[in-house]
Amino acid sequence: MVSERKREIISVASSLIRRQGYAAVTMRTLAQEVGVKAASLYNHITSKQEILAHIILGVAQSFTEGMAVAKAMDAQPLDKIKQLISLHIEITIQQTSDMEVMQNNWMYLEGESMAQYKRSRNQYEADLRQIISAGIADGSIRNVNPELLIYSLLSPLRYLYVWFPRQKTLDAEQLKDELASVLLGGIEN
Amino acid sequence: MVSERKREIISVASSLIRRQGYAAVTMRTLAQEVGVKAASLYNHITSKQEILAHIILGVAQSFTEGMAVAKAMDAQPLDKIKQLISLHIEITIQQTSDMEVMQNNWMYLEGESMAQYKRSRNQYEADLRQIISAGIADGSIRNVNPELLIYSLLSPLRYLYVWFPRQKTLDAEQLKDELASVLLGGIEN
DNA sequence: AAACTAAACTAACAAGCGTTAGTTTTATAT
DNA sequence: ATATAAAACTAACGCTTGTTAGTTTAGTTT
Numbered sequence A, B: 001m002v003s004e005r006k007r008e009i010i011s012v013a014s015s016l017i018r019r020q021g022y023a024a025v026t027m028r029t030l031a032q033e034v035g036v037k038a039a040s041l042y043n044h045i046t047s048k049q050e051i052l053a054h055i056i057l058g059v060a061q062s063f064t065e066g067m068a069v070a071k072a073m074d075a076q077p078l079d080k081i082k083q084l085i086s087l088h089i090e091i092t093i094q095q096t097s098d099m100e101v102m103q104n105n106w107m108y109l110e111g112e113s114m115a116q117y118k119r120s121r122n123q124y125e126a127d128l129r130q131i132i133s134a135g136i137a138d139g140s141i142r143n144v145n146p147e148l149l150i151y152s153l154l155s156p157l158r159y160l161y162v163w164f165p166r167q168k169t170l171d172a173e174q175l176k177d178e179l180a181s182v183l184l185g186g187i188e189n
Numbered sequence C: 001a002a003a004c005t006a007a008a009c010t011a012a013c014a015a016g017c018g019t020t021a022g023t024t025t026t027a028t029a030t
Numbered sequence D: 001a002t003a004t005a006a007a008a009c010t011a012a013c014g015c016t017t018g019t020t021a022g023t024t025t026a027g028t029t030t
Helices: A003-021 A027-032 A036-042 A050-074 A077-094 A096-108 A111-138 A146-158 A159-168 A172-185 B004-018 B027-034 B038-043 B048-071 B077-094 B096-109 B111-136 B144-158 B160-166 B174-184
Strands: none
Touching: A003 A050, A003 A096, A003 B038, A027 A036, A036 B038, A050 A077, A050 A096, A077 A096, A077 A111, A077 A146, A077 A159, A077 A172, A096 A159, A096 B096, A111 A146, A111 B096, A146 A159, A146 A172, A146 B048, A146 B144, A146 B160, A146 B174, A159 B144, A172 B144, B004 B027, B004 B048, B004 B096, B004 B111, B048 B096, B048 B111, B077 B096, B077 B144, B077 B160, B077 B174, B096 B160, B111 B144, B144 B160, B144 B174
């Protein structure tokens, strides 16, 4: 369904948008980077907007699928949260550029793409809310404002892309353990 | 030094950029929102870029000044961190729009403004690193990867603007306590 | 060899951009 | 009233933007 060339264009676009932002990347610079004239891009894609939507909705789908796995697990709330931490780490490592593009450029989505992005984001947060509520109910999670918990859990996970690529000491597996330890157990000794 | 009209223009620009992104806001839409023709804006500002720089470097300066206060405190590392949590909350509440503009649009800065932004950001992180190192050294902070600690502390603080405006239950003072409790003590019970 | 198809090309359009020049209005101070 | 200065206006320039039309090239199938 998605040709090799199209994938290449979107991949190059992702790394350009990552560095410069969606609006600053022109079809001409994108074409040059691909090694082609601007008009030729339109043999493969239908619009600039389609490229952005493809990148962002691809990441969003990865999260939706990963959340489905976590929800289906027969496990304690805290273990489901650990599973989600793994999910964020894996997506960040496997789709670093797309992840960064999503976080910084989703506001440039239009129409149905924007609607779909917001829908999947809201659904993800709602699912996490449910897991946290269950944890508070069974006493495994501290009884503080659930929205605050969601937020202080999700922020570091969402912005892993800022930090992970520039550190060298931890691999994915170590990161998973240390991050889970810090997020669940806190900073204090 | 900065006239009333100029402040108004920059303030209107901030809320437009916040919603639409820097590149998507044109001088014509900005002018219309201010109630004036585009060319008239140039009686007060010298360029679109100046507006962005003014917004972002203003927030950056607030952080630099706040960090200076924290550094100068005669207090334990954990109390300095609590002070920084307060700082982030105060800036987020007092300059919500500017804060969001900074986080999402700093990559559109150019030349010396970009250099200055990066300098102040790096300095802030270096100062926080020092505080955390001191805390690890005296045993008050857990001995895990310091970069990971910085990051998982800073992410929720930086993205408070996403969350704080849409919740109603906590005021600034309560938020300060609960957030410090969660960030320092973790989620787990 | 002929026909077909995918994907490149050149050229250009219409729209929108930030910004400037030159002029007029408005308000304040003399 | 008159002069001055601040801040608005109209008009336009030069450029860049995403995209389209029409054509040519290259590779594969019959």
